[in-house]
Amino acid sequence: MSDALTVGVDHGYAAMKSAHFSFPSGLVEYEHEPYTQQNVLEYGGKFYVVGSGRQPLQKDKTLTEDYYLLTLAAIAKELACRKADATASVHLAAGLPLTSFGRDKKKFRAYLLRDGRPVFFRFEGSAYTVRITEVSLFPQGYAAVLTQPDLLNEPSVILADIGGWTVDLMRIDNRVPNAATCRSLELGMIRCLDEIAEQVRRKLGLSMTAAQIESVLCGAANSVDNNAKQIIHREADSYVRRLLSAITESGLDARAMPAVFLGGGAALLKRRVRATEGLCCPVILDDVCLNAKGYERLVGQLSRGVGAG
Numbered sequence: 001m002s003d004a005l006t007v008g009v010d011h012g013y014a015a016m017k018s019a020h021f022s023f024p025s026g027l028v029e030y031e032h033e034p035y036t037q038q039n040v041l042e043y044g045g046k047f048y049v050v051g052s053g054r055q056p057l058q059k060d061k062t063l064t065e066d067y068y069l070l071t072l073a074a075i076a077k078e079l080a081c082r083k084a085d086a087t088a089s090v091h092l093a094a095g096l097p098l099t100s101f102g103r104d105k106k107k108f109r110a111y112l113l114r115d116g117r118p119v120f121f122r123f124e125g126s127a128y129t130v131r132i133t134e135v136s137l138f139p140q141g142y143a144a145v146l147t148q149p150d151l152l153n154e155p156s157v158i159l160a161d162i163g164g165w166t167v168d169l170m171r172i173d174n175r176v177p178n179a180a181t182c183r184s185l186e187l188g189m190i191r192c193l194d195e196i197a198e199q200v201r202r203k204l205g206l207s208m209t210a211a212q213i214e215s216v217l218c219g220a221a222n223s224v225d226n227n228a229k230q231i232i233h234r235e236a237d238s239y240v241r242r243l244l245s246a247i248t249e250s251g252l253d254a255r256a257m258p259a260v261f262l263g264g265g266a267a268l269l270k271r272r273v274r275a276t277e278g279l280c281c282p283v284i285l286d287d288v289c290l291n292a293k294g295y296e297r298l299v300g301q302l303s304r305g306v307g308a309g
Helices: 066-081 101-116 149-153 189-204 210-217 226-249 266-270 290-302
Strands: 005-011 015-018 022-024 027-030 040-043 046-050 087-096 118-123 126-139 156-162 167-173 176-185 259-262 282-285
Touching: 005 066, 005 290, 015 066, 015 290, 022 066, 027 066, 040 066, 046 066, 066 087, 066 101, 066 118, 066 126, 087 101, 087 290, 101 126, 126 290, 156 226, 156 266, 167 226, 189 210, 189 226, 210 226, 226 266, 259 266, 266 282
Parallel strands: 005 087, 087 126, 156 259, 259 282
Antiparallel strands: 005 015, 015 022, 027 046, 040 046, 040 118, 118 126, 156 167, 167 176
16 A cells, blocks of 8 residues: 555545545435446445435434445545555544533544454445544644635634534634634534525425425535525525524624634525625635535645645
8 A cells, every 4th residue: 555645534424525426415324236236335244325325413423334334445545546546545534523522532533444454345336545644633624624724814704614414603813713602503504505405395295305405505506496595485485594503592693703604504605695784894615515625635734735635
């Protein structure tokens, strides 16, 4: 194995993200080989279709093997994308919310590292031998902001990382996260989509999928009933107002200082946060892979500027 390749992975409740990929955090196990190799992970004599459906909520991601298997899939995707050797040493860079960073860091690192033993698996028909030689963990969200140096010139900045299940908040003062301001609100995009689906069901008797709702919110899905579209957009506006109110109630005043929104829900806000909201300076980073890229950049900085690229 050659020198370790740095691979950043963002372990979301709704989606797994690496520097170049995002896929749903779903995992379906099969005893026998599925009909297709697409997104199929073979590990320990079993087959798993990756990115299928939605994972049950796991507040402790180390309780099952699911997130480890999803990590292997993310690594395989990155190795293939970077045209790296399928036999590789990997320096895994990941993150945790600052609210639970100190509590969960040791356990999550051990969960991913597995004592640095080589791991043998197949992904989409290709064989991989991967040895995770090191795991570096960083504060989630903060790593993404470090990719935007202009934002760090502000004396105080609010950071809102809108994930699948939670919205992780913190204030950054003079480039340093203020731990006393960190909050984790159970107000992520899963809650938003579920509430929209419920309202459509109540008012129109239609059972819409999350994929349909997301498509409407992105301005697509022309085949969707116009009445359903109206409900979807109205409920999305309501969610944005509820989110901004929750941020204020957490003691962070987005009218007084810049607020940076990132994560899977940032694209929703990009289309809906208006000047009428009275925000000081909303900055919306809708690249869902930004945390993973930030983790890789931090490893590079800690290695005296030698990163994975």
